[in-house]
């Protein structure tokens with residue numbers, strides 16, 4: 909199981925994560941990220957990886973990533 913480490917307070921509301929990995933990220937009423945789960949299923953690791961790479965605020969990271 910891969911585990912996310914997030915700095916939600918850094919989010920600037922770009923919404924890329926929720927579009928890229930909707931199983932893991934969603935946006936609140938203000939357009940800021942809400943982490944649906946910090947434990948990411950293997951099937952969502954690639955899309956979560958892409959979201960982490962594209963977040964312009966560097967608010968998302970892995971605490972532990974199983975390959």
Ligand code: SF4
Nearest residue numbers: 919920922923925963
């Ligand atoms: S991609 Fe980054 S800045 Fe954009 S909503 Fe997600 S966490 Fe926030």
